[in-house]
Amino acid sequence: MSNRGFPAVAVLNPPLPARHADGISGVTSSVPGLFSGFFEWFGSLGIFSWQVLRAAVTPPYEWRELIRQLDEVGSKSLPLVAMAGAAIGVIISLEARYSLTRFGAKSMFPATLVYSVIQIMGPVITGLVVSGRVGAGMGAELASMKVTEQIDAIEASAINPYRLLAATRILACILMLPLLTLATDACALLTGWFAQTLVEPLSFHQFIASGFSGATFNAFLPQTFKTAVYGLIIGLIACFQGMRTRGGAAGVGRAATNSVVLASLFLILADVVLVKFILVFFP
Amino acid sequence: MATTYEIATKQAAPKQDAPVPVIAVENLYKSFAGHKVLNGVTLRVHQGETLAVLGRSGTGKSVLLRLIIGLEKPDSGSICIHGQNILGLALDRMGEIRKKMGFLFQQSALYDSLTVRENVAFPFEHHRRDMSRSERSDRVRQLLSEVGMEGDLEKMPSDISGGMQKRVGLARALALEPEILLLDEPTAGLDPISSGEIDELILKLQRERRMASIVVTHDLHSAKTIAGHLALLNEGDVVIEGTFEDLQQSDIGFVKEFLQQS
Numbered sequence: 001m002s003n004r005g006f007p008a009v010a011v012l013n014p015p016l017p018a019r020h021a022d023g024i025s026g027v028t029s030s031v032p033g034l035f036s037g038f039f040e041w042f043g044s045l046g047i048f049s050w051q052v053l054r055a056a057v058t059p060p061y062e063w064r065e066l067i068r069q070l071d072e073v074g075s076k077s078l079p080l081v082a083m084a085g086a087a088i089g090v091i092i093s094l095e096a097r098y099s100l101t102r103f104g105a106k107s108m109f110p111a112t113l114v115y116s117v118i119q120i121m122g123p124v125i126t127g128l129v130v131s132g133r134v135g136a137g138m139g140a141e142l143a144s145m146k147v148t149e150q151i152d153a154i155e156a157s158a159i160n161p162y163r164l165l166a167a168t169r170i171l172a173c174i175l176m177l178p179l180l181t182l183a184t185d186a187c188a189l190l191t192g193w194f195a196q197t198l199v200e201p202l203s204f205h206q207f208i209a210s211g212f213s214g215a216t217f218n219a220f221l222p223q224t225f226k227t228a229v230y231g232l233i234i235g236l237i238a239c240f241q242g243m244r245t246r247g248g249a250a251g252v253g254r255a256a257t258n259s260v261v262l263a264s265l266f267l268i269l270a271d272v273v274l275v276k277f278i279l280v281f282f283p
Numbered sequence: 284m285a286t287t288y289e290i291a292t293k294q295a296a297p298k299q300d301a302p303v304p305v306i307a308v309e310n311l312y313k314s315f316a317g318h319k320v321l322n323g324v325t326l327r328v329h330q331g332e333t334l335a336v337l338g339r340s341g342t343g344k345s346v347l348l349r350l351i352i353g354l355e356k357p358d359s360g361s362i363c364i365h366g367q368n369i370l371g372l373a374l375d376r377m378g379e380i381r382k383k384m385g386f387l388f389q390q391s392a393l394y395d396s397l398t399v400r401e402n403v404a405f406p407f408e409h410h411r412r413d414m415s416r417s418e419r420s421d422r423v424r425q426l427l428s429e430v431g432m433e434g435d436l437e438k439m440p441s442d443i444s445g446g447m448q449k450r451v452g453l454a455r456a457l458a459l460e461p462e463i464l465l466l467d468e469p470t471a472g473l474d475p476i477s478s479g480e481i482d483e484l485i486l487k488l489q490r491e492r493r494m495a496s497i498v499v500t501h502d503l504h505s506a507k508t509i510a511g512h513l514a515l516l517n518e519g520d521v522v523i524e525g526t527f528e529d530l531q532q533s534d535i536g537f538v539k540e541f542l543q544q545s
Contacts, residue, residue, distance in 0.1 A: 152354050
């Protein structure tokens with residue numbers, strides 16, 4: 001019998017037992033089981049990614065669902081990332097002022113704040129906050145749809161679930177993460193400046209001029225747009241974990257938890273590679 | 284037996300002059316984690332016929348339907364729809380076959396974030412993009428009227444009863460005017476009155492649309508009401524097929540026990 005048929009079935013309905021179905025943490029305690037579970041998970045993720053990519057580039061395109069997801073990922077995450085950014089701005093401001101004063105480099109404060117926020121903290125904090133909110137939400141939503149046969153109903157209606165559910169969500173994450181990062185950066189700089197001004201008055205114009213003096217686009221743009229990769233990781237992991245869930249309410253819980261944990265972990269690991277990549281190609 | 288529908292054993296040869304069945308399942312095997320669920324099932328359903336598949340829980344009745352619509356992949360065997368083997372088809376080609384099928388899930392599987400109206404409109408939005416908004420709206424109303432749910436258009440699935448969810452699920456399954464209707468436990472979990480209403484509704488739809496249907500159920504009363512023929516599954520294979528009277532007259536121990544317990 002041909003094995004070409006139903007390419008979706010293998011990933012969406014993995015064969016029982018679902019020993020390794022819900023993430024790397026689901027593997028058995030034995031070493032061979034750990035290894036096979038590890039490679040099985042990555043293999044399934046690879047097949048899933050290929051199915052999503054193929055569905056995403058072939059018509060019909062699900063514009064309405066994409067817009068809905070842009071709103072879900074973007075607008076609804078905005079207050080959260082703005083608050084996180086505001087808090088980070090104050091923290092960096094307090095820490096940087098103390099350290100710089102000790103080393104007699106107080107004049108470097110605006111540049112330190114700008115570089116710390118835009119190059120390091122802004123992207124990572126945005127990624128982790130969105131990973132928590134969106135990753136858990138997507139993982140749980142899709143897992144719930146899976147265990148209540150709603151994804152099967154979509155497939156039975158001759159609609160490609162990879163196109164409708166996965167591609168739209170992943171694309172929304174890729175597009176929205178850089179924009180949310182800009183919002184985080186803006187809030188962090190604003191509150192950082194405000195915290196500094198309360199102690200030692202400094203005009204906002206002077207703060208910005210000093211902070212960005214000598215800066216090039218290469219110093220900031222790659223750091224901001226690398227978050228599109230974070231978006232890819234968050235969307236892909238959450239959709240993958242959600243759409244292959246088994247096991248009722250417990251499975252939904254596991255999918256949500258694994259989505260957040262794995263997306264956050266891979267996001268930080270990816271940052272190591274991305275930072276090196278940016279340093280090499282955008283010196 | 285004067286019937287256009289057949290369920291045959293593995294050894295039986297097909298009739299030379301028989302019309303091409305709408306659904307033809309041959310020697311279907313399926314196992315999960317080493318446990319055999321289907322063990323060489325063979326059945327055929329022609330246009331306008333309704334086959335009820337009966338059996339104890341866990342005998343693979345629902346798996347059979349999921350295999351026919353391509354939600355699961357068999358270990359071996361063949362499934363032909365209008366003479367075309369669907370097992371080697373790519374996802375998009377399979378989609379074309381699925382448009383000819385309506386599927387009512389056991390738990391209805393309504394999209395819980397959409398209203399009743401949006402649930403029924405869902406297939407139109409993806410497959411009939413040429414339809415105008417008013418045409419779509421009229422069609423949705425007509426379908427919901429057919430299943431007696433025209434007054435609950437804007438309700439959410441969580442706000443309606445199990446029987447009403449089955450009706451909405453049935454309206455959604457009928458949206459693309461399928462030639463094949465697959466019903467997975469259409470009366471499971473319903474009270475006798477709601478079950479009777481669903482049975483009558485299915486009978487009415489069969490009379491009007493003349494689809495080829497497979498109804499999976501463990502409700503013998505419902506099966507003999509809505510289906511002309513019944514097939515009894517045990518340990519993954521068809522034990523007996525025929526009319527309700529054929530089952531009553533059978534000497535097979537399992538058949539007798541099943542009828543007594545039902």
